[in-house]
Amino acid sequence: MEEGGMSAVPKTKTPSPVTPLSPTMMKDVKALVSLYSNYFWNRLLSFFPNPNSNFRTKISSFYHSSTTSTTRGSSKRRRRTTCLPLPLPPASSPDSPSSLLTVEASKIRNVLEDVMECVFLNLHYIQKNLQFWQSRAEGSNAQKVYFMVCERGPNAFVNGVIQLMRDSLAEHTGMQRMSCSASSYMSERIIVLTNLRYFLAAFLAQVYTETDRVGEDLVKEPEKSVPSLLVTVNDLFLKLEASIGHFHAMRQGDSSVDGSYSFPLMFEKLPEVNQEGSQWTECETTDAINLICQNLHKLDSYLSTLVTKHRKPKKMTLYWMHYTGGVVGISLCSLWLLRHSRLMGSSDIDNWISEAKDSTLSFWNDHVEQPLLSIRNELFETFRKRQKGVMEREEVQFTADSLHRMLLAFSEQTKGHKLPQNASDQEMLEIVMGRYEKEVMHPIQNLVGGELVRSLLIQVQKLKLDIETAMLELDQILRANEINFAILAALPAFALSLILLMLVRAWLKQDTRAEGRGRVARIQRRLLVVEIERGIMQIQTCRDQGLENDAECMFGLVLYSLDRLYCAVERHAKATGEWMCLRQDIYDLAKPGLETANKLRITSRMERVYDCLLPSPKRQ
Helix, strand or coil, rough: HHHHHHHHHCCCCCCCCCCCHCCCHHHHHHHHHHHHHHHHHHHHCCCCCCCCCCCHHHHHHHHHCCCCCCCCCCCCCCCCCCCCCCCCCCCCCCCCCCCCCHHHHHHHHHCCCCCCHHHHHHHHHHHHHHHHHHHHHHHCHHHHHHHHHHHHHHHHHHHHHHHHHHHHCCCHHHHHHHHHHHHHHHHHHHHHHHHHHHHHHHHHHHHHHHHHHCCHHHCCCCCHHHHHHHHHHHHHHHHHHHHHHHHHHHHHHHCCCCCCCCCCCCCCCCCCCCCCCCCCCHHHHHHHHHHHHHHHHHHHHHHHHHHHCCCCCHHHHHHHHHHHHHHHHHHHHHHHHHHHCCCCCCCHHHHHHHHHHHHHHHHHHHHHHHHHHHHHHHHHCHHHHHHHHHHHHHHHHHHHHHHHHHHHHHHHHHHHHCCCCCCHHHHHHHHHHHHHHHHHHHHHHHHHCCCCHHHHHHHHHHHHHHHHHHHHHHHHHHHHHHHHHHHHHHHHHHHHHHEEEHHHHHHHCCCCCCCCCCCCHHHHHHHHHHHHHHHHHHEEEEEEEHHHHHHHHHHHHHHHHHHHHHHHHHHHHHHHHHHHHHHHHHHHHHHCCCCHHHHHHHHHHHHHHHHCCCCCHHHC
């Protein structure tokens, strides 16, 4: 019994000691932890740019981001979707399969594309700021003073006003001194940006010319051409550094500058590793490409820092007075609304909202809904109205028949003989009126025993017929103009809708850039062709005068204009089917060895033939 009783009681399990993991299990756990940690780490790194990725990706993210005030301020430099391709053979162009290129040739092509894109973007950034300072420098003295005082921020406004008042009270030359200070301020920035543009344009022309020179060999004999091209590009970087360093030395020697011209640009020199040999190892080629990428990154960082010191003021700084006035106005309006709101115990806003709602509904009903319903009824209920008109015409005909019978009976009784059935109502009515005139001579007598009452009743019937006929004609006129009346009622709503549509269209179609579709964009694209044509002629002029350095700079600026034109016309030319021919013309204009006369013929043909470069139809 005890055993049975004990068996009925549930047994409590005592915790067993934890057994240590075997080495095999420990390895499995570590592998699992390592797997998941690597997975999460890779997911985290995917949000950041890969340091080993192509330099173009770095440039793209660098230009898209808004940097700090020590580098670029708050300026945003966008990366272009396309840029002028390299002057390589068709087999190695971006639009054709690159199966003929080796790995080394593909790498150097990517590096050269990165160099060109970086230079194009920096030239674009420099050009925008340079155009701003040049436009300000061409202004009058009053405009320069206004810029120095009112378009450089609140601090410059306070300091400028104090300086103007101090100079005016002391020497009465406050405006003149402020104008001279503004001219010096703008001139300094124009000089720096102009020289940077000169150096970059010359560097771009040299890289492009060298690529054009070795383009064929890069496809046919990449083992020999790649090392020499890398050495040449590295030498061009060192030459650019020397030019910029000489410019900084000259600026530091000038006592009028502010002394903020540091020169941190130090490019890495390509190591002397088998440069005279006919072939490099893969490791040496990779190191050379990485060194050029490092130099390119240094150049971009240096230019962004230097140009930021001489960039145009930000939009917020330029229009700070307008924004301040807007903020003050919005604040006063907010206070006024708060005063008339429920928070202050006023029901004015609710009443205004109710009145505005009622007015809107009334306008909608009177000028939108009802006119549209009238037009719909007129268009889709024509058959029903036609039946109604037939019935009304039958009623008028019935009245006319009744009058005809009354006239016929009265005329036969008056004349004493039967009239023909085709007798007109007008003839019988003359008989009635003649009898009426005789009866009116003795109205009292004829009112009782004559035909006066009967003739009066016939005239009443005639009057009824005339009224019904007139009403029928008027009703027909009104029905014929129902659509016109409905359209007139809907004209205010139609005009309001048209104005709103024009405003929305103008807002959406902001074609201030050359990539747009409107007239302004066409003008800008034609101006780009004019700049290219002028640059080609200046290149020839510099060559004739023996100014090879200036000719290289002008060729680089022409390449920059061709890049802008390439980006502006690609989408439009593809839509019209003329992209293949236009792209080939742009390639030909970028060829360093093509004669000037042939290039001028190409620019003349481009302005006359291609649809995206023709004048706007409204201007013809």
